[in-house]
Amino acid sequence: xxGSSPNRLVVGILEACCRQLWGFPPRMIPYILRRMGTARGLxxxxxxxxxxxxxxxxLGPLRTHLACVAVSLHNGxxxxxxxxTFAIELLYFRERNRLFPLDRHVxxxxxxxxxxxxxxxxxxxxQEAGLHAEAIWVDRALALASGSIQPVDxxxxxxxxxxxxxxxxxxxxxxxxxAPDEAHDTINKDVALKERYATVRAGVA
Numbered sequence: 001x002x003g004s005s006p007n008r009l010v011v012g013i014l015e016a017c018c019r020q021l022w023g024f025p026p027r028m029i030p031y032i033l034r035r036m037g038t039a040r041g042l043x044x045x046x047x048x049x050x051x052x053x054x055x056x057x058x059l060g061p062l063r064t065h066l067a068c069v070a071v072s073l074h075n076g077x078x079x080x081x082x083x084x085t086f087a088i089e090l091l092y093f094r095e096r097n098r099l100f101p102l103d104r105h106v107x108x109x110x111x112x113x114x115x116x117x118x119x120x121x122x123x124x125x126x127q128e129a130g131l132h133a134e135a136i137w138v139d140r141a142l143a144l145a146s147g148s149i150q151p152v153d154x155x156x157x158x159x160x161x162x163x164x165x166x167x168x169x170x171x172x173x174x175x176x177x178x179a180p181d182e183a184h185d186t187i188n189k190d191v192a193l194k195e196r197y198a199t200v201r202a203g204v205a
Contacts, residue, residue: 006033010042017049023189024182028079028169031176048165055162058155059137061185062091066126066134067141067159068166068184073110073118074145077170081107082180090187092129093197099204101128104180115142 011033015025033041056064065084072081085104092100102125110121122138140156143149144163151157172178182188 006030006041007038010038014042014045021186022182022184023186026083026184027178027181028173031178032169032172035172035175044168048168051161052165055158058158061187062088062131063134063137064162065091065185066122067137067162070118070122070138070141071145071163071166072170073107073113073122074115074142075167075170075174076111077173078108078111079173079178079180080166080170080184081110083182083184086183087185087187090183090190090193090197091185093200094187094190094193096130099201101125103201115146118142 011030014029014033018029019025032044035041036044059067065087068084069081069088072079072084082104085102085107089100089102089104092098110118113121119139119142123135126132126135126138137159140149140159141163144151144156144160145167151160183194187193
């Protein structure tokens with residue numbers, strides 16, 4: 001369902017907030033407001049952005065982005081899986097000075113995988129990256145996204161809210177065919193790191 005054009009002032013305010021946070025205005029913002037309506041969309045941001053940031057702080061950036069990637073691939077969303085994978089690539093490169101074994105540009109090949117295949121692919125990547133302990137978070141996120149489990153503790157309840165937030169964004173991005181943009185994390189503002197990463201990635205392409 002296509003809504004009316006969003007209020008430009010509200011779009012500008014939300015874009016400015018995200019530019020402050022991530023260093024760029026995500027392409028998604030006007031589409032969320034168009035899909036939900038300006039007032040409802042603004043309220044959605046007001047309620048859910050603090051929840052997302054709280055989860056990012058509690059679980060840590062890498063674990064949060066991994067969950068977002070798993071859910072977005074499960075839901076068939078290239079836009080969100082691209083942005084969160086790019087964040088993982090940069091975080092991993094900064095921490096370990098080597099490339100993460102998954103390149104965001106090949107994610108479209110994973111969109112139509114069955115849940116079991118997707119889980120196996122993500123497990124393989126995490127094992128190759130030396131992040132074996134993170135596999136359980138991928139599995140829990142996928143299980144929550146599919147509705148096969150319910151949260152059993154406070155941490156899983158937090159993860160379940162994250163799944164709901166990302167699934168809503170997936171829905172909008174898919175509906176409007178939003179093209180991928182940049183890394184959905186504050187690390188995106190580190191221009192020097194991004195340039196060094198691009199150079200190293202290009203050298204092995």
